Amino acid sequence: MLQRAATQTLTEQLAARFAMRIRDRLMAPGSRLPSVRQCAALHAVSPSTVVAAYDHLLAQGLVEARRNRGFYVRDWAKKLHPAGAGSAQADSLSIASTDPAEARRLNAPISAATLMRGMFHSGGSDRPQPGMGVLPPEWLDNDFMAAALQRVSSGHGLRDATVRYGDPQGDPALRRALADRLAEQGIAAVPAQIVTTVGATQALDIVSRTLLKPGDTVMVEEPGWSVEFARLSALGMRLLPVPRGPDGPDLAVMARYCEAHAGTRDAPRLFVSVSVLHNPTGYSLSPASAHQLLKLAQRHDFYVVEDDTYHHLVPDHATRVSQLDGLQRTIYVSGFAKILAPAWRIGFLAAPPALVEPLLDTKLLTTLTTPALLERALAQCIESEQLQHHAERVRTRLALARARSVHHARAAGCRFVTDPAGLFGWVDTGVDTDALALRLLDVGYLLAPGALFHATRAPSTLMRINFASAQDGEFWRQFQQARDAMAKSA
Template structure:
């Protein structure tokens, strides 16, 4: 159905202009502008398929001829392309090269496989963090709701490091290259509790965990190198590596860990340089690595000479005894990455990596070339929060609240006809909806909801009935009511 000018905010399209029969522009122009806005905002990313003419007409309450006219306008603007017998697809916006006015042809020998391309909507999830589809809790978000992380101890810690001479000491000169010394000492103590013996000189602070992953990639890899990644996996990591020119080798992730037979075959055929893994509370499945799988992965790394980057982003909400490859390996062929954006302060952007001693200087050089140093004020404030036990108690409260939310969300999802592909654990649920979730995602946007379709979590785009949900933001029965209605179309 189309939205009228006097529709309520809850009914109106949250991310695009409403369609109105009384507006100065025709309905075809309005519909074209709606799709054009989504394409510009990358909510419809290159390669995404538009609804068929018949589907779009039914969804919007328009005639098929109006939809055809709108799609013709998008074709004329170069925003979409028509594929015979398949439909309309968003065009890749290729940057111009050289001085000519036309688009450059692909470089000779360039990889054209979809598997080497960035995923469909990796940027949409990030953009959704800054520009939510609506005011409601968003099911596709990758973080806790802001109100879950409200505290008083963080402000107190900031005041502590900005009072008197401390402000000048921490802001009027560059900080230590490796990162604030007090924070690194505190982190070293925390890592000892996990069983990871690493001194402060093996720790490098970063602008969030994603920056840590980027430093590792830029230091250990060069364009064209092969990197093994877990699939399903983090959409942003696929896109980041592809943008750097790496060849992505997807490794199926199961309940116990990665598919070891696939990894062994990749090692023989492609000589990968790196394996990126989320051992604990894997995103999106919630799986945690078994000791047996961890040992075998480390044996393959030693045998074939690749390194393992272990992303422990969700370690704060995981059991301390959970299996971590870095602990078993003692940082010989592993690099440990974590951060505090998920659990404490997203905008502080404090992360860190822990590396084998032989790699620290090279990784530090990369950090200095990309960011110089990291903000000492926030690092010192964070160190105080950890030292006083405030972060630990805060994480315990978050875990308790998440356990309750997970129970409610699971019941609502199952009542809406979904079933869980993996045992619900951690922040995310991996559910089978029974419908194409990429097509569903566009219909949900009309209702002000941003969901995370399963195709985002695969290196090669393919239709999927799976969807990742955030347990903290899917406790609202209203969302599942809308989901059930739209999934039944």
């Protein structure tokens, strides 16, 4: 809360709070600030204090006033200067305080910065964060990783892995272990088809940079991962959102995109999909949808990039496009950050043989190689089946957490839009979750509002919760208080 006995005035404190959130991109460009009345009620100050604080933000060039609509975080991609002859003073102040580099930084792509900073920045709170995209660190704690690292470092292992670059394609032992693991999932891939990467995110980036060029069209699932939307947009790609349903992507929409642009420069080149435990809905692909998707990809000559980041949280028999396709028109991407070692940053891709060399060339141009020592340790964890046993324990723990989180959410009056499954829940709160997120940030909780998961940001009453970190009853009490306060001030 704002402190009346502080050295700063209430106006200065309130302005500084919003300025920090804007500069840290916890408030995305174009998002609306609370109304003067709502903000005054939320912070227990007078409306005149809020007006003065918003004037401070205007003077800094961080927000803009829209007639009869309120105050909005400034969108630097649309304009560097406020329009209108009456804004000359704000113009000069904005230019003085914000250089072009700062303007570009403040105008982060759609929602990626908002989401990622939310994932890594807890706002000084040590509370469980329901908007997080990862498992709690204590869930990943184990002894076998350190033991494996010690084994591969013994003798000349540490020296050999340190003084020379490893295999650019990835440690051979890890690629063999990954090939065996993929075979257990029904995906036929030999070690020569596998390239290790710095996490699954780099694998997706390598695929995009290899197969696409600026201006190309990519189909993406919506709702979907906003970081992927922003990453592709930053590369200059044109995004075509495809609604995601319980059985898979809306194939009719995909067909219309392909037919409308057939034979032109705008024909879709790629479709990026999370087949199993889709983020944020928890949906998993059906065999029938996978089959039809492959027929569509073959007919219209595009690749399917299958992001299987959450594969450790689901049984092996779940349907994947790569199983049916045999890695002919699919590229399989996964990693270990979600289940084992976020800081090790080990991911991989498995691709059609003809694409391996071009993909490896792109990897060489970005990272040269990947950490051989950590890859060898991970190979031992896989080969000894310790990773598999660890994943089974995590799945059991997650099932219990999911049941508790679902109980709390429903008791708080929320409705699950999709059946709860996997790590994430897709929840309808009944209120604007962008505004709700700002209220809960004041009491130390970070949300993942529904608008973050759409290629074009729009107000939403949905939010994604992490079942592992949404078990906290105190969060749901604060959630209800914030939602009720919003209803009263509406």
